[in-house]
């Protein structure tokens with residue numbers, strides 16, 4: 001009898017601890033990759049048209065303006081063509097766009113080429129002279145830090161001199177010092193592809209959650225499980241997706257979040 005009561009006491013204590021610290025326990029054991037989803041879950045622009053039993057075609061509105069750059073040009077830090085197509089399609093239905101991380105301006109250009117004539121794109125980046133006072137946290141991934149230095153080399157971009165440049169505002173500033181207060185709920189699309197260290201991904205994401213408007217979409221680049229340079233991106237997204245509905249888009253390194261209206 002005594003043993004029975006002891007057992008009941010242990011079990012009820014266990015249940016109490018579990019209920020009380022559910023979130024913390026979940027965080028400790030949360031190592032699993034986040035849920036993957038098909039691209040058409042993001043927006044109906046990605047729905048396909050059935051041609052016959054074996055082939056589905058994109059709808060006319062999912063045909064975008066795009067370009068490729070040969071490897072000989074040695075441009076660093078770019079998205080794949082499939083990822084660029086996804087960004088281009090969402091740009092078609094977005095008026096106000098914000099990007100963390102311009103680099104060569106490939107994604108900025110794709111956004112500008114495909115968004116409406118009255119749309120506006122703000123892209124935030126580090127120029128060669130801005131990296132001097134960049135600091136690294138002890139917990140930050142050193143490979144990602146080195147990549148920031150290697151990618152912050154551009155003063156002119158792929159879109160420089162083009163007609164689309166009129167839609168684009170480039171801000172040379174460390175995102176850690178960027179004040180998001182003037183941009184609360186201002187954007188339909190935010191693309192997070194700046195510094196890939198934990199402290200920067202966290203900073204950029206927390207600002208993006210404030211800057212996104214209802215029904216707006218946040219996309220993160222480089223969720224690559226097992227890739228050293230993506231370690232901090234994966235770590236942050238795994239952590240934040242416990243409380244936010246973030247999903248990975250199949251066959252890409254993109255993750256997405258929709259601010260439900």
Ligand SMILES: C[S@@+](CC[C@H](N)C(=O)[O-])C[C@H]1O[C@@H](n2cnc3c(N)ncnc32)[C@H](O)[C@@H]1O
Pocket residue numbers: 076077078079100101102103104105106107108124125126127148151152153173174175176193194195196200
């Ligand atoms: C991976 S590249 C962006 C690639 C670009 N989105 C594309 O696909 O063409 C990363 C960019 O983030 C910028 N960056 C890194 N850390 C930053 C920070 N703390 N603040 C602002 N920009 C940052 C770098 O200067 C670099 O231009």
